[in-house]
Amino acid sequence: MIEPKRVLRALAEHWALLEPLCEHFDQGTLSLNELRSQLAAQQLDSTPQDITSLLDVWIRLDILVPVAKSPNRFELNAQIHDFLAYLRREHRLGLCLEIEAYLRHLERLAGYIQDAFDVRDGNDLARQLRLLDMRVRDVLKKLANDEQALVAVAERAKTSDRQIPLRQRYAEVLATWDEYVEPMIQLVNADGAFEQGVRKVENVLLRMLTEQQRLGHLVDDDMLLRTHARILEMQTSAQLTLRHARELLLPLREEARRHNAVTRGAALALAAIRRKGIDAVPQAAMPLFTRPQSTFLGSASQVEAYVYALARFEPKPARFPKSHKTHKGGEAPRAPRTVREMVERCEDALPMPDLMTWLLEQEPDGATDELLYWFSRLSREKRFKRERLERREYHTHEHQVSLRSFALLSAGDTAAEDSASIPHAS
């Protein structure tokens, strides 16, 4: 047996030297030469003999153990390593399978407890209950350790160099998710091994409590109640660890997945554009934004007035004519003229020296667009022959129009006109 006091004293005394070595041992083993140089770097005033004696003490106390089949390489004793990791809060993520194995073991222990109770073996029952209690504590310890390890995984991913590719940066997160969180989700599921195991143990303990009331006490009720409480604590703890793991890692995992999708999408789009041109990216995918307006109201107050007016916009009430009312005084609005009516009036006025002048006489108050419509329509009427006039200006009710008007004749007169060769006046 190793003297615990001597081990603890050595750890306390050499903590300043051991702690930096822990980091190296976390990564792997160290050769004797590497160990010596590490220690020499930390203890500048020490002689090689001092270092040799120090290493000798560690080896004798089983703090350092030689690596199997490599007598010149050393590693920390696994128990000491775990203890130091616990002290340094450096947690290595365990395996989900370990927890599952513990759970199976708990189920088996529940079976043994039931058997011991059935044969009324008080000693065996107490022993099995202690074992169960210790196993539950192991699971709790593991869950706490894993939770710390998960926090560290997330922290490493978040704080690592932003310039390295996300795939590398989040490799640990993705691996942790696949190897720990995902199986844990299965395990802690309502129908998973965890819940089943807990329920089985709980049932055995609760039944035993009632049976003890009936058949007499083999063990103290408090012991059963304490174990039962610890089982429930373990169940809650597992759920909390899992929830915490999801909260920590899910966003990072999603970020990594999204990153992969973005990079792949960009590569895909560029490949398409290279092959098929810039229009290859489907229109539906493109962002739409309001086209910058070049002709916009200038000052802030104008904009404000514009928006304010729009905000308070109210449509004018529609007015419908009332059939029973007659117009009092003034002229009733005239119905628009039909093409037939206009063509007939025009025909009556032939020969017409200037169509536009005639239109202006007919409709002195007519709107310019209406007059131009009639000008266009009548000048193209097949019943008339037309003769282009010189450009001149006409004054409508609202505008001054510059155009080359037509003189109109009846199409039937054409032959006579041509034979007479009468020049048309402008």
Added chain:
Amino acid sequence: MHLDLSELSQLAPIFRELFKGYHVSRRDPELYAQLSNFQDQYRTLFKALGFELVCDTRGFYYFVPDLAAAAVNKTAQRLALFTFILVEHLADQGRDPIAVLDGGSLGRDELPSLLEKYRDLFIQAEVQTQEELEEKIMRRMTQLGFASEENGVYRFLPPMHRFLDVCLSVQQDRDLAASLHSVLPLPAPVLIDEDSDEKLLQTDDPLDLSEFEGESEEDALARAIAEEQETDA
């Protein structure tokens, strides 16, 4: 909903910026704070005016044009192309594209190498020189609120997510992926080039005569008559 215009103290600048196609993000703290505090009021008011205000939870606001009136313009295509190029370039360099495009920065001095490396693609966006890259892409990005520029460093703003979303939707587009491996033409619609001169000259003005330039009045009349006869018939 009751609208109290006195609450909307930044209405005019907000409207002016959004109307110009600008994306308001935290870079404009006053406008952004107003929009976040009175999001519903602004959205209702703008909706009544016929403008759809989009409030993106990733921290930016913009007007989305009417779907009927909207057409993907050359600018959107150019900016999307630039985003694709940048994502690939950064990934090639082992840098994190999302970290750069979501709040990160890019030095102006990185543009020449980018232009050189992706010359064949930039040509498709009518960008051939560094000046054109800065004018047609980087300046547009800053004008529309996708990036800001200070001392030769472009900082990308949250609205860049709109282009990252394009990458995601392209990635999910099975048609596009499939078409890359086939010889059939891509099932992409032809995009309207809003910025091209031809398009700008097109108008719905009935009095617009540019189409008939070079046609004598006699010819025009003859054509009009023929058209009319066709219609009558």
